[in-house]
Amino acid sequence: MSKTDTMEVVERRGGILVHVAELRHVREFNVLLALLLVGFLISLATPYFLTTNNLMGVFRAFSLTAIMSIGMVMVIITGGIDLSVGSAMGLASLVTALAFEAGFPTGAAISAGLATGLVFGLTNGLLITAIGLPPFIATLGTLSIGRGLMYMITHGVPVTPETPEIFSVLGQGYIGPVPVPVVIMLVLMIVFAVIMLRTRFGRHVYATGGNEHAARLSGVKVNRVKLTVYVLSSTIASIAGIIGFSRYLSAEPASGFGSELDVIAAAAIGGASLAGGVGSVTGAVIGAALVGVIANGVVLLNINTYAQQAITGGVILIAVSLDVLRNRLSGGGN
Amino acid sequence: MSKTDTMEVVERRGGILVHVAELRHVREFNVLLALLLVGFLISLATPYFLTTNNLMGVFRAFSLTAIMSIGMVMVIITGGIDLSVGSAMGLASLVTALAFEAGFPTGAAISAGLATGLVFGLTNGLLITAIGLPPFIATLGTLSIGRGLMYMITHGVPVTPETPEIFSVLGQGYIGPVPVPVVIMLVLMIVFAVIMLRTRFGRHVYATGGNEHAARLSGVKVNRVKLTVYVLSSTIASIAGIIGFSRYLSAEPASGFGSELDVIAAAAIGGASLAGGVGSVTGAVIGAALVGVIANGVVLLNINTYAQQAITGGVILIAVSLDVLRNRLSGGGN
Amino acid sequence: MSLFLEMHNISKTFPGVKALDHVDLKLNRGEVHALAGENGAGKSTLMKIMTGVYRADPGGSILVEGEEVTIHDPVHARSLGISIIYQELAVVNNLTVAENIFLAREPRGPTGLLDTRKMKADARAVLEELEMDIDPGAMVGRLSIGQKQMVEIARAISYESKLLIMDEPTASLSHHETQTLMRMVKRLSGQGIGVVYISHRLDEIFEISDRITVLRDGATVDTQLIENMTRDRLVLKMVDRELSELFGEHLSHASDEVLLSVRDLSLKRPTTQGARVSDVSFDLRKGEVLGFFGLVGAGRTEVMEMIFGSRPYSGEITIEGKKVEIHDPSTAIDLGIGFVTEDRQGQGLVLGMNVRENFSLTHLSDYCSFDFVRRREEKARCVDYIKSLAIKTPGTEEKVLNLSGGNQQKVVIAKWVARRPRILIVDEPTRGIDIGAKAEVHTLLNDLAAEGLSIIVVSSDLPEILAISDRVIVLREGKVTGELTRSEATQEAVMHAATG
Amino acid sequence: KDAGDITVAVVPKVAVPFFDDCNTGAQEAADALGVNYQWVVPQNTQGSTQVKIIEDLMARQVDGIAISVNEPKSVEGIINQAVEAGIAVLTFDSDSANSNRSMYIGTINAEAGVTMGKSMGEALGGKGKVAIVTGQLGASNLNERIDGVKKALAEYPDIELVAIEGTEDDLARAVSVTEALLRANPDLSGIFGVSQVGGPAVAKVLAQREFNDRADALKVFAFDDLPDTIKGVNEGYIDGIMVQRPVTMGRLAVEHLVAQIQGEETDPQDFDTGVTVVSKDNLDSYTK
């Protein structure tokens, strides 16, 4: 969506909405409605959907995508894109596994994984800010390099070291009925939602994406903001990687491949505009949830496996269209 | 790259360049230089590279990506994106194969494939212009639906009908030493380069991406322009699909999957900015060529196969960085 | 004169704002009709309704040549003979000047391909009529804002229209270009073309208009033949105050202490295009208001951008005797420099953010504890400024996109003044703001100088420069061609230095 | 030709452990014979990618190519061209039967599927609901295995195949699909993991608290001996694995190529390397 489009949408909405914060709010609200609607329809069709076990399973299943989308949406709000999240995730999980294999204790192994994400993000950030590469190219390059490294290290063979019991809590544990990955997702969501809405850094992220030039001339250190969001994105992706490894205790050589599209989709479904300046952390998580619920629904409903993808695509289109049309109607466009 | 950045780059270049046409020219020229440089380095290292057979093979190999990137770059110039090219390509090749299987003559089968692309593009275009979905979401949805349809139709089994001899010329034939797909690629490149640079429609595509609001106020039928580029993108992708089918005489259920990233990458490497307004058809083709040559080089040089992806990523980063840095230096950047 | 267009009972409601309230307007053929009113009075909105950008609330009607019409969009309006120069620039930066002028009606040759040669020649002809020396093949993105404005004007007059609306066409033009435009307008009206002329510059209004309509708070308060209107009466109608009480006496607060000193400032790695700055030297004293004058493209903005770190320079900049290197705006800001940019939409504001967020962007740390923004305080400060600058907005949470042009300009001024810099550079600060607000800005600048701030005012409005500056520096083609004290700076002397 | 002047290339389908074993076998054989050896892994599973690789190898003038085909029809043309150009070409693991390749070395996938189906039928006593968890929906070898399974199940009228689910060979996806499968079918009694990802996925799901009590009732047969699959067998979640002989395939491929290049083998015949059903009992004694 181009900037002018966004503006028009905003104009159209008129009535109810007065300011950005509310706008964000309502965007999320719309996707949330779509999510609830889809969930409701599925629960009508199958009794297996609305069980604690299934819901928690669904939550856990989309939690990794959701976690990555938290970092992604910040990048997208600055007007950038991070294609390399899947590689950052996969590489972090691999490095963690290798660290365990090399006999590192849990803390050190996790740190190694996080450090991988950090280095990855720094590389992206520096390519974009210091050299001036377009984000798409820079992160496409590191995406390839990351994948390549994983193949070079593993030759396609998963790494499955012995790990201490305590480590598997991260991916397999529960707090009450809630799986630990879901708890981590919620904590990250709240933390970053607060950062984006209540801190100077968050404000600068929105300003950078809204009008980079004006932001720079107002004293925003645009390059530092960008560097930070790319570092955050990769680091958050590495958290997802570590959780994923803890869950499966197997670092797959192809893990995370192709996930960039899912992650960007979550952010976009949650209302982020690829033109920058617009989006929210909670929206991205809800976007991931919508996709996750649909994916669960098509299996629960025993829909022909060959048709699943088409149905997923269709439902997403309908859900987001409803959102868009609702806005148009409520705004009474010119 | 944000719009302001682009402008700055333009400003930086100052001296040499006066207007868009020249600018585009130089962008392409830079990528072309990178391409020649990479080619030169490979030819130093292996005698097998600079043979007619190999070069023509390389050309043919990247021709499909290049063809698709011609449609893609037009979409990107309007500020949009088309994630569904791979599905359009795959579905078109499948429909063509099914048409042959159903006993259609060559002309009718090809038309069926082209019509598939057309319908696909119309769907994208209408979702974006009439409903107002963001291009990323709209084409992500049709990407999934297209893939799903292919699975539903084939159940995962390739369609391999008998085809008349004449049909295979499209993918397998030669004109002199030049493979037919390469000829088609060059023809399309020239046609669309002229359209973009020398026709009203082309100007309107650039205007739409540059400042949609201003373009609309000036009387550019922005929605019609967008509809057209999406239709073109899918239709051109369907041409690639038909050629691909003619080459392998097998419509694979997964053909085209994942190719969107390659195609977008070609356009981006060739100088297109995802923010819209900037890019060129020839640039996109050269971008596809660069990636194709690197892939060829890695096999010819017998580089560790697992490292191929990492090397491809690295070379792309270096090539585009050189381009960016060259511009900075020649323009006197900040 | 015969009636061309009539608007009856036009109202327009935006969320929280009644922008127009039962407005009537009659426009004759060949008439120059001025539209005046304070910022946010509804002038632009009325024109946007006339050209189909907005739809009026139900109940109103528009008649063109006696027939009631519903105007769908600007293209439709144009087919009815109505074209417009928008207040905010609507050019496409990645196209050339000629391509912008002829966008959506490009000439085509016999092959169906673009006839670029004809397009350039036609563009050159229009530009020559406007006495503009711009290459039709130049990218619009590289032009200064004044030049972009001229491109818009060129485009509008190249339409064969019966009514031409000009919404503050001269806000970013200087004296010379303005004069050319005035002549142009007179010629058009001589040819029977009606012109709606919106401006906050009273001189222009009295110079060219035949009739004038004054809007206030979205309602018509007066329509008069210009002969029956006086300056005093107009100001009274517009802002409800006497002209004489608006502008106070100029008091100099300049000390002898040099705060900023610039030596041999040149554009780093100059290229061949355009008027590029070279060897500019000047001093700025504490508490001084230093005016910069020049024609469009003289390079004033470029000098300021170098000082502010957004353009690479060579030469020496010293502040309080210490040499400083300014490579980016945040360095400049840390050194105590503030910069009200001339291009409010492109460089001044994040249009998608609200008034509060734009306001505080320059000094957000004032409201931060551990990076957390104390929103209540932020909002309170913002409200203070909305009051003191009389910014017309439904509230702090309104997107700046929805503010009228002049009110957007006030937000840009507020965000810099609130930061309290030591050196405040204002580039065309009163661009598009009404006479009342202009007086307030002048007073504000004077007060700031009294507090010891040093101020550089770049303006193309010669009377403004003369009214508020302690000293005037004149640039021509990137070089200093005059430095005049307040007493030396007469209209003639300054113009002489600017035009050579 | 001198062994030192001979270059053979082996092209797998993708980078997965199975082919890493093939590489091991092929490399050993090449070292033993003293020929030059190139291992080229495609970046994706599209037929066209392998075509491109063969073209590149032809340009490089290798003497022999062994390939595990992703898509049989699309490589036919290029294989024939390579053969015409005097390059020895054979297929392993996955065949392009209508091409002019000299021979095929590997598992007959359909038969492996039948074996798998029969094992399940016996384990279930001929009665129950079963589901198939596959990998990429388009992969021909997986489809052959599925066909084989179906063929075998046709002998057991009381066994109902309730679902086939694709996983894109992604472990995370396979896990969530398996979870949903188990929830949607509380009475499911058997799962086939026909691609390599199935074994680890099912084992991990069954190890979870929620599904642990279903492990006994659920019979699981998987393909390929990934470490996690073997672990699954050890822990009792998986009842049997169809283990192919990748190392053997790789070794034989290179040996036959070299023999053909040197003109020692003139009438090559297809070679079935077979599968072993590995269960807890023979876990330590099988060979690849």
Ligand SMILES: Nc1ncnc2c1ncn2[C@@H]1O[C@H](COP(=O)(O)OP(=O)(O)OP(=O)(O)O)[C@@H](O)[C@H]1O
């Ligand atoms: N799209 C919009 N949404 C909400 N409010 C708007 C919108 N456009 C204009 N307004 C409001 O309508 C009122 C009139 O604005 P308008 O732009 O017509 O003023 P103006 O007379 O042109 O002022 P100026 O001299 O500053 O250009 C203002 O209060 C403005 O805030």
Ligand SMILES: Nc1ncnc2c1ncn2[C@@H]1O[C@H](COP(=O)(O)OP(=O)(O)OP(=O)(O)O)[C@@H](O)[C@H]1O
């Ligand atoms: N003939 C020209 N062709 C292209 N660009 C030009 C030309 N003349 C000037 N420029 C551009 O105009 C700018 C210089 O004008 P600048 O904005 O600094 O002057 P100014 O005196 O502030 O004028 P303005 O009132 O137009 O802002 C530079 O950015 C330069 O690139």
Ligand SMILES: [Mg+2]
């Ligand atoms: Mg206005």
Ligand SMILES: [Mg+2]
């Ligand atoms: Mg200026």
